[in-house]
Amino acid sequence: MSKAGSGAAAGQPLLKIQDLHKRFGLLEVLQGVDLDVARGEKVSIIGPSGSGKTTLLRCINYLEKPSAGHIYIDGTLIGEKKVGDRYVHLTDRELARERQEIGFVFQRFNLFPHLTALGNVTVAPIRVLGLSREVAELRGREMLQKVGLGHKADEYPERLSGGQQQRVAIARVLAMQPKLMLFDEATSALDPELIGEVLRVMRQLADEGATMVIVTHEIQFAGDVSDRVIFMDQGRIVEQGPPRDVLGRPSEARTREFLKHIQDR
Amino acid sequence: MSFFEILEKNGWYFFTTLLSGWPATLMVAAGALVFALVFGLIIALMRISTWKLVRWPSTAYVEFFRGTPALVQLFVIYFGFPDWGYQPTPIQAAVIGLGMNGAAYISEIYRAGIESIHRGQTEAALSLGMTPASAMQHIILPQAIRTMLPPMTNFAIVLLKDTAIVFAVGVLEVMALARQLVTETLTSAPIYLMAGAMYLCVTIPMARIAARLERQRQAWH
Ligand SMILES: Nc1ncnc2c1ncn2[C@@H]1O[C@H](COP(=O)(O)OP(=O)(O)OP(=O)(O)O)[C@@H](O)[C@H]1O
Ligand SMILES: [Mg+2]
Numbered sequence: 001m002s003k004a005g006s007g008a009a010a011g012q013p014l015l016k017i018q019d020l021h022k023r024f025g026l027l028e029v030l031q032g033v034d035l036d037v038a039r040g041e042k043v044s045i046i047g048p049s050g051s052g053k054t055t056l057l058r059c060i061n062y063l064e065k066p067s068a069g070h071i072y073i074d075g076t077l078i079g080e081k082k083v084g085d086r087y088v089h090l091t092d093r094e095l096a097r098e099r100q101e102i103g104f105v106f107q108r109f110n111l112f113p114h115l116t117a118l119g120n121v122t123v124a125p126i127r128v129l130g131l132s133r134e135v136a137e138l139r140g141r142e143m144l145q146k147v148g149l150g151h152k153a154d155e156y157p158e159r160l161s162g163g164q165q166q167r168v169a170i171a172r173v174l175a176m177q178p179k180l181m182l183f184d185e186a187t188s189a190l191d192p193e194l195i196g197e198v199l200r201v202m203r204q205l206a207d208e209g210a211t212m213v214i215v216t217h218e219i220q221f222a223g224d225v226s227d228r229v230i231f232m233d234q235g236r237i238v239e240q241g242p243p244r245d246v247l248g249r250p251s252e253a254r255t256r257e258f259l260k261h262i263q264d265r
Numbered sequence: 266m267s268f269f270e271i272l273e274k275n276g277w278y279f280f281t282t283l284l285s286g287w288p289a290t291l292m293v294a295a296g297a298l299v300f301a302l303v304f305g306l307i308i309a310l311m312r313i314s315t316w317k318l319v320r321w322p323s324t325a326y327v328e329f330f331r332g333t334p335a336l337v338q339l340f341v342i343y344f345g346f347p348d349w350g351y352q353p354t355p356i357q358a359a360v361i362g363l364g365m366n367g368a369a370y371i372s373e374i375y376r377a378g379i380e381s382i383h384r385g386q387t388e389a390a391l392s393l394g395m396t397p398a399s400a401m402q403h404i405i406l407p408q409a410i411r412t413m414l415p416p417m418t419n420f421a422i423v424l425l426k427d428t429a430i431v432f433a434v435g436v437l438e439v440m441a442l443a444r445q446l447v448t449e450t451l452t453s454a455p456i457y458l459m460a461g462a463m464y465l466c467v468t469i470p471m472a473r474i475a476a477r478l479e480r481q482r483q484a485w486h
Pocket of ligand 1 (some may be wrong): 027029047056
């Protein structure tokens with residue numbers, strides 16, 4: 001897959017973002033973001049609404065095309081390739097190949113309503129990885145078991161609670177065995193009593209050594225689970241560091257203000 | 266002779282003659298439907314393309330076929346194609362004509378169906394590593410089918426009725442035979458009414474199927 005510059009040995013970051021900019025018309029939503037994430041690292045991103053957190057995650061797997069800057073996974077450019085000294089866009093097929101390595105968990109789950117839980121979890125391994133149905137279902141059931149939903153394999157999404165749906169969505173991502181997992185406010189569409197079950201699954205993944213970038217408003221969870229917390233505001237990283245620093249004694253006024261605002265709610 | 270006397274005397278003859286037109290009517294309708302389903306999907310996929318160069322011809326196609334009479338299109342195919350070295354049989358001309366015309370309408374049904382599926386579905390599929398084409402085939406179209414089936418059934422009804430114009434290029438379908446009967450027997454009302462009743466016998470059940478599909482569309486299972 002990533003022959004060139006395979007960074008596994010070199011200790012280079014799994015995810016490298018260089019001077020990322022994203023504009024929607026006149027609005028510059030990301031104004032130069034640099035970020036390295038090491039293999040096995042858990043990074044939480046917090047920040048006020050509209051600060052560009054979702055856009056940043058969407059750029060990482062190229063659901064959103066950056067206006068400028070570059071993103072590397074394991075040393076491989078995402079969404080483009082260098083030909084001579086020019087950058088050209090990847091074909092659909094090449095881009096799809098890169099996206100296999102990046103799992104994305106959406107705020108609104110986005111399960112496929114015409115497929116059962118097991119169907120949701122096996123469709124990509126079958127269609128993308130070319131696994132046989134038997135092998136894919138074996139893997140799929142294992143992943144559903146892992147998120148505590150082995151008994152719901154044959155249920156359709158509309159018959160599942162929000163928390164269960166999100167756990168199926170996580171299992172769907174796990175079945176592709178991605179190198180990197182992105183979570184965009186995975187619990188903020190859920191009723192309060194359902195948040196815990198999803199956070200538990202995420203914590204378990206973190207304990208197993210997954211590399212995770214987590215956008216969240218669950219400050220406590222971010223503090224518990226992350227190696228590093230990033231505070232974003234107005235399209236920039238304002239402050240970052242270990243949770244006890246950024247959440248405990250932030251050095252930036254804007255971070256303090258945001259944390260106070262969150263706690264007041 | 267009164268209406269009923271005519272029917273009593275010639276009714277069975279009318280009926281069997283008109284009935285012999287149904288194979289042609291059904292063949293044209295089915296052929297044109299398949300043509301329109303396949304070609305319409307291609308047009309629809311072109312119309313939602315991000316490439317202007319792909320989108321433009323498909324838009325022009327839809328505008329042209331919806332903006333001109335089907336009869337004109339039929340004549341172009343039947344009387345015009347020979348000039349370019351292809352002489353279609355009447356049935357071929359009818360299938361191609363109604364099929365190309367139907368593709369323009371059906372492409373709009375496909376397009377509306379595809380666009381009714383939330384963007385998050387495509388994004389989820391892409392994020393799992395599917396190509397856009399694979400996402401369309403395995404995620405979007407299977408869902409869109411549910412939205413599309415009722416209007417597709419309604420379209421099939423319209424198509425069946427529209428086969429009544431293809432006598433103009435010489436297809437011996439129900440309407441052509443009705444006209445022959447009228448010339449032959451110099452009666453018209455009983456014959457056309459009987460032909461109409463025959464169409465109803467097919468279209469009413471189809472309309473009921475469409476209504477049923479519409480009701481079932483709400484829930485997934
Ligand atoms: N497709 C788009 N077109 C135009 N503007 C957009 C688009 N997507 C996002 N934006 C704008 O970009 C800004 C950042 O949005 P983004 O969703 O990244 O913020 P966020 O930090 O995730 O916020 P939240 O906490 O509310 O989810 C917002 O002002 C938003 O309105
Ligand atoms: Mg967001």
